[in-house]
Amino acid sequence: MDNRPVSIHVRHLTRTYPGRGRDKQPVIANDNLSFEVRRGEIFGLLGANGAGKTTLIYQLMGLMQPDAGEISLEGIDVIRTPDKVKQIVGFLPQTGLPMRYVEVERALHYTGRLRGQTDTDARQQARLLIDELGIGDHAQRFVNKLSGGMLRLANFAMALMGWPQVLILDEPTNELDPHKRRVVWEMIARLNRERGVTCILVTHNVLEAERVIQHVAVMKAGRIVAQGTPGALKLYTGAKVRLEFRLKDGEQLAEDELHALAALGTVDSTRQDEYCLHLQPETVSAATDSLMNRIGLARLDDFRLAPPTLEEVYLEFDSEQQGVSR
Amino acid sequence: MLEIRTIWYWYLLFSLFLPLAMVFGFARMGSGLTDRASLIYIISGSAIFSVANDGLYTVAVRIGSMKKEGMLLYYASLPISKVAFVVAIVLARLVVTLPGMLAPLVFGSLVYHIDLDFSPWIVLLLPLMALAMCSIGMALGSFINSLELIQIVVNMLLFMLVMAAPVFIPMEALPAPMQILGYLLPPTYAADALRHALNQTIGTAFYTDIAVLTGMIILSFFVLNRWLRWQIK
Numbered sequence: 001m002d003n004r005p006v007s008i009h010v011r012h013l014t015r016t017y018p019g020r021g022r023d024k025q026p027v028i029a030n031d032n033l034s035f036e037v038r039r040g041e042i043f044g045l046l047g048a049n050g051a052g053k054t055t056l057i058y059q060l061m062g063l064m065q066p067d068a069g070e071i072s073l074e075g076i077d078v079i080r081t082p083d084k085v086k087q088i089v090g091f092l093p094q095t096g097l098p099m100r101y102v103e104v105e106r107a108l109h110y111t112g113r114l115r116g117q118t119d120t121d122a123r124q125q126a127r128l129l130i131d132e133l134g135i136g137d138h139a140q141r142f143v144n145k146l147s148g149g150m151l152r153l154a155n156f157a158m159a160l161m162g163w164p165q166v167l168i169l170d171e172p173t174n175e176l177d178p179h180k181r182r183v184v185w186e187m188i189a190r191l192n193r194e195r196g197v198t199c200i201l202v203t204h205n206v207l208e209a210e211r212v213i214q215h216v217a218v219m220k221a222g223r224i225v226a227q228g229t230p231g232a233l234k235l236y237t238g239a240k241v242r243l244e245f246r247l248k249d250g251e252q253l254a255e256d257e258l259h260a261l262a263a264l265g266t267v268d269s270t271r272q273d274e275y276c277l278h279l280q281p282e283t284v285s286a287a288t289d290s291l292m293n294r295i296g297l298a299r300l301d302d303f304r305l306a307p308p309t310l311e312e313v314y315l316e317f318d319s320e321q322q323g324v325s326r
Numbered sequence: 327m328l329e330i331r332t333i334w335y336w337y338l339l340f341s342l343f344l345p346l347a348m349v350f351g352f353a354r355m356g357s358g359l360t361d362r363a364s365l366i367y368i369i370s371g372s373a374i375f376s377v378a379n380d381g382l383y384t385v386a387v388r389i390g391s392m393k394k395e396g397m398l399l400y401y402a403s404l405p406i407s408k409v410a411f412v413v414a415i416v417l418a419r420l421v422v423t424l425p426g427m428l429a430p431l432v433f434g435s436l437v438y439h440i441d442l443d444f445s446p447w448i449v450l451l452l453p454l455m456a457l458a459m460c461s462i463g464m465a466l467g468s469f470i471n472s473l474e475l476i477q478i479v480v481n482m483l484l485f486m487l488v489m490a491a492p493v494f495i496p497m498e499a500l501p502a503p504m505q506i507l508g509y510l511l512p513p514t515y516a517a518d519a520l521r522h523a524l525n526q527t528i529g530t531a532f533y534t535d536i537a538v539l540t541g542m543i544i545l546s547f548f549v550l551n552r553w554l555r556w557q558i559k
């Protein structure tokens with residue numbers, strides 16, 4: 001049971017776009033959404049393109065009025081007083097940000113000033129973020145001269161200016177290389193840990209985001225089809241642990257060895273010497289025992305035990321609509 | 327605004343080129359328009375057209391591009407008021423439009439050897455003109471959704487300012503519908519006020535022009551603050 005106070009409270013939120021073209025069928029982007037985000041929680045919003053995630057965050061930011069429903073963010077009625085929300089929320093949209101014709105450091109400084117920081121505070125935070133994100137070499141370069149990845153990183157830093165209590169990040173790791181993606185995930189985790197920042201994270205990079213996400217909602221066709229902690233969703237979907245192993249050259253599993261493994265779980269084999277055993281958590285111990293003692297380490301070239309990932313959970317929910325709630 | 331730091335010379339060149347070319351070319355049309363009254367129309371009209379081009383066109387297209395690229399949405403997400411945003415955009419443009427406003431006055435006076443009265447009122451009038459044009463640009467950029475349509479409408483307006491508005495052409499020479507339309511356009515009052523200032527005929531008509539221009543600016547700021555669509559429909 002999570003005792004933290006509620007930071008974001010959404011009830012029966014519905015938003016429809018008017019129809020276009022000949023048939024003029026309206027498009028329901030958000031269909032009666034209800035969920036809560038606790039203060040200091042990292043809330044992952046997952047879903048395929050067109051699932052309604054961006055529409056939802058625009059409404060959370062007060063940038064779009066819903067057709068029906070309620071949104072409260074840190075006690076602020078977002079629908080009635082959308083301007084108040086902007087004081088406490090840092091936003092990174094998918095699109096590029098303005099201030100392209102100024103240096104990175106200056107862009108951060110100005111963003112801080114626009115967010116109400118004093119000149120000294122804005123300068124200090126700009127320097128701090130530049131150091132922590134490792135973009136010091138680019139601090140005096142014009143934003144429009146940056147590569148796609150560096151631009152995204154600079155925009156991410158702009159979203160953090162003013163130390164907002166709530167962060168809404170739409171695909172923060174788009175266009176970033178693996179190293180910079182890690183820097184971003186670590187920064188989000190650190191802000192959450194050290195400053196108690198509440199974060200709504202929209203991402204398709206589910207595998208990496210799993211490191212920081214504490215609560216998840218999976219959206220499909222404008223609805224939340226599943227929500228809960230990553231662990232709860234994995235349990236619910238019955239996501240299995242994978243025992244992957246590869247035999248050394250010339251080695252092959254005997255019939256009885258294969259049958260023994262198949263008795264513990266489902267065996268897949270993509271190549272003659274490569275196997276993947278899908279296991280229920282309670283049979284993992286027996287399976288590793290069988291692998292070590294029956295097949296033997298001497299015959300193995302490589303092996304690994306992979307727990308179920310949030311990505312598998314997401315893919316499962318995305319392919320078939322199921323319902324589960326907190 | 328800071329983008330101008332890197333290519334300020336291009337801005338300067340283009341903001342000077344157009345009004346100077348107009349002052350030079352219009353006075354030489356046909357057998358030439360060399361009388362003082364015509365030259366005053368050409369000089370003041372060129373200054374107004376320069377402001378319209380730098381203010382109205384640039385601001386409208388800029389807002390349209392910001393909307394198209396999602397940047398207006400980002401500004402909307404910041405804790406800044408709409409009026410602060412509008413004033414910042416318009417004032418930033420004011421600085422850029424100043425050379426183009428002043429150049430035809432100085433150039434016309436020197437080339438055609440006519441005495442123009444550089445009344446202190448011009449110091450007030452020039453920013454008023456720029457603010458009026460920029461706020462129209464802001465409104466067009468904001469209220470029209472398509473960037474392409476913004477460009478078409480603004481180009482049409484600019485063309486109208488030259489060929490069918492009481493900016494280069496005396497009001498009485500225009501057909502009645504154009505006269506009515508002219509009364510609705512801020513450049514009409516800006517041009518008339520500028521002509522009065524340059525001719526040293528400051529009086530009721532001039533003060534009326536200034537008052538109407540000021541009223542139009544206040545109204546446009548009010549409209550923009552109330553209805554500027556930086557949210558999503």
